[in-house]
Amino acid sequence: MTNPTYEFTRAITRRPASSITDGLRAEDIGTPDLDRMLAAHADYVAALKSTGAEVIELPPLEAFPDAVFVEDTALCLPKGAVLMRPGAPSRLGEVAEMAPTLRQCYDEVGEIKGPGFIEGGDILVTGREILVGRSARTDAAGVAELAEIVADWGHSLREVFTPEGVLHFKTDCSLMDAETILSTKRLDASGCFEGYRVLHVPEGEEAAANAIRYNNLVLMAADFPRTAEMLDREGFEVVQISNTECAKLDGGMSCLSLRF
Ligand code: CIR
Numbered sequence: 001m002t003n004p005t006y007e008f009t010r011a012i013t014r015r016p017a018s019s020i021t022d023g024l025r026a027e028d029i030g031t032p033d034l035d036r037m038l039a040a041h042a043d044y045v046a047a048l049k050s051t052g053a054e055v056i057e058l059p060p061l062e063a064f065p066d067a068v069f070v071e072d073t074a075l076c077l078p079k080g081a082v083l084m085r086p087g088a089p090s091r092l093g094e095v096a097e098m099a100p101t102l103r104q105c106y107d108e109v110g111e112i113k114g115p116g117f118i119e120g121g122d123i124l125v126t127g128r129e130i131l132v133g134r135s136a137r138t139d140a141a142g143v144a145e146l147a148e149i150v151a152d153w154g155h156s157l158r159e160v161f162t163p164e165g166v167l168h169f170k171t172d173c174s175l176m177d178a179e180t181i182l183s184t185k186r187l188d189a190s191g192c193f194e195g196y197r198v199l200h201v202p203e204g205e206e207a208a209a210n211a212i213r214y215n216n217l218v219l220m221a222a223d224f225p226r227t228a229e230m231l232d233r234e235g236f237e238v239v240q241i242s243n244t245e246c247a248k249l250d251g252g253m254s255c256l257s258l259r260f
Contacts, residue, residue, distance in 0.1 A: 040242040068251070
């Protein structure tokens with residue numbers, strides 16, 4: 001039997017555009033280099049494909065510097081997809097660019113109409129529920145509107161909170177299997193994962209918490225050796241992908257794809 005929380009047949013990605021240098025960031029730690037980002041992006045897509053999946057690779061969008069971070073535009077579930085309503089004004093238009101592709105892939109495509117806001121990076125789908133972290137990008141009205149849509153598909157949704165100063169809920173956590181979550185200590189301390197098996201990323205490697213389980217693989221950012229070792233010890237097959245350029249824009253492994 002397949003497990004819809006991490007066993008997928010398809011993914012959608014979008015190649016970074018040269019406007020990536022204008023991407024949003026909380027703090028300026030340097031300008032991302034397009035060539036390096038393209039190389040890492042190609043490794044990322046190749047890793048997804050190596051699991052047997054079909055990857056729909058969308059072309060760059062110069063008008064939307066953050067459009068490479070496709071995860072924020074939609075939520076993909078087994079029975080349908082939901083178009084998000086990003087809380088970052090410069091990212092709102094990315095949703096209309098994603099919509100036609102999702103409509104080709106799904107019979108049912110819901111839509112967050114507002115007035116609330118919600119971004120995919122704040123949503124973690126586990127084996128038993130959908131966790132949505134309120135953040136600077138995702139508000140109570142956005143969460144409530146999503147809860148109504150997914151209830152029709154049989155999902156229960158729980159609102160939680162993204163820690164202050166953390167961009168998205170999944171900046172600090174990821175699903176490893178239906179019951180196991182990789183999390184920073186600071187996020188787990190909020191109590192949101194009670195009842196789950198939680199693996200903490202080692203002190204100083206917090207940025208490794210944004211990983212993805214995709215079929216047999218865990219894709220994680222390179223340069224976090226203690227996290228890689230821990231996951232390996234736990235029996236996960238880890239692939240490390242350079243994240244130096246996306247990290248300059250607060251992006252990581254989950255942001256770069258929609259998985260379904
Ligand atoms: C942003 O600030 O929206 C982008 N620079 C980064 C988005 C990262 N997305 C994600 O964590 N899901």
